[in-house]
Amino acid sequence: xxxxxxxxxxxxxxxxxxxxxxxxxxxxxxxxxxxxxxxxxxxxxxxxxxxxxxxxxxxxxxxxxxxxxxxxxxxxxxxxxxxxxxxxxxxxxxxxxxxxxxxxxxxxxxxxxxxxxxxxxxxxxxxxxxxxxxxxxxxxxxxxxxxxxxxxxxxxxxxxxxxxxxxxxxxxxxxxxxxxxxxxxxxxxxxxxxxxxxxxxxxxxxxxxxxxxxxxxxxxxxxxxxxxxxxxxxxxxxxxxxxxxxxxxxxxxxxxxxxxxxxxxxxxxxxxxxxxxxxxxxxxxxxxxxxxxxxxxxxx
Numbered sequence: 001x002x003x004x005x006x007x008x009x010x011x012x013x014x015x016x017x018x019x020x021x022x023x024x025x026x027x028x029x030x031x032x033x034x035x036x037x038x039x040x041x042x043x044x045x046x047x048x049x050x051x052x053x054x055x056x057x058x059x060x061x062x063x064x065x066x067x068x069x070x071x072x073x074x075x076x077x078x079x080x081x082x083x084x085x086x087x088x089x090x091x092x093x094x095x096x097x098x099x100x101x102x103x104x105x106x107x108x109x110x111x112x113x114x115x116x117x118x119x120x121x122x123x124x125x126x127x128x129x130x131x132x133x134x135x136x137x138x139x140x141x142x143x144x145x146x147x148x149x150x151x152x153x154x155x156x157x158x159x160x161x162x163x164x165x166x167x168x169x170x171x172x173x174x175x176x177x178x179x180x181x182x183x184x185x186x187x188x189x190x191x192x193x194x195x196x197x198x199x200x201x202x203x204x205x206x207x208x209x210x211x212x213x214x215x216x217x218x219x220x221x222x223x224x225x226x227x228x229x230x231x232x233x234x235x236x237x238x239x240x241x242x243x244x245x246x247x248x249x250x251x252x253x254x255x256x257x258x259x260x261x262x263x264x265x266x267x268x269x270x271x272x273x274x275x276x277x278x279x280x281x282x283x284x285x286x287x288x289x290x291x292x293x294x295x296x297x298x299x300x
Contacts, residue, residue: 020250022051034057045057046249048078050076057098074204080116084141102153107178108140110290155176156178179192181205205241221275221277229265238261286299
């Protein structure tokens with residue numbers, strides 16, 4: 001059984017350290033995955049409008065019969081709804097999909113605005129991305145206005161660098177409760193971690209195991225640590241994230257892996273030093289970088 005560890009947000013709310021990610025989980029399988037997760041003790045489910053599976057996630061939540069107050073549900077504002085007047089309707093669409101009255105955390109998915117409209121990723125006749133001239137600080141002001149509605153308990157961001165956080169904090173009235181970013185031993189983002197701790201912003205780690213079939217989880221250093229603890233490589237990576245104070249949202253639709261990912265192990269100082277050495281003197285490696293699929297440099 002998981003130790004059930006929680007982190008505290010700057011709102012005072014508790015966020016479970018280990019949650020279930022639903023990115024790339026197809027609608028026809030995600031419902032079962034969420035059901036298995038909730039039956040196994042998960043209480044933190046991470047969603048997003050762009051994942052296209054909020055309705056099925058919501059069905060699993062309702063059918064679990066777990067009191068809403070025991071769950072922590074996150075979803076995200078997509079890039080085509082960054083105009084201030086679009087923020088509340090976008091949240092209401094997600095709430096309708098999920099069948100919920102509120103979410104616990106609503107995030108700006110990316111610090112970039114695509115052209116407003118029905119297309120999730122609008123492009124011109126030559127295939128070039130179309131953007132909206134909306135600064136994310138304006139979008140965030142509209143996010144702040146969501147709090148009094150009660151439709152989200154907290155607001156935050158995702159994929160924000162220190163530079164973008166500094167810009168946001170210069171005008172924000174509400175400090176983001178969380179920043180969800182790619183974190184794992186090959187992309188530890190130590191400076192971002194320390195910056196967010198200093199500002200009271202919780203970090204959530206997506207892709208904590210790397211991407212699908214990534215070499216990260218197969219690294220020899222990680223295998224040796226797993227053997228030492230009579231565990232598996234995924235649990236080593238999840239424990240690394242939890243012990244850094246971040247919440248971790250590994251994605252899986254495989255029943256055995258969902259259950260296994262919720263089993264805690266505790267790494268010792270030697271393990272942590274081994275994992276930290278992975279990027280010492282080396283450039284970090286991202287498995288999810290918009291330069292590769294949008295041609296946009298978000299992080300530099």
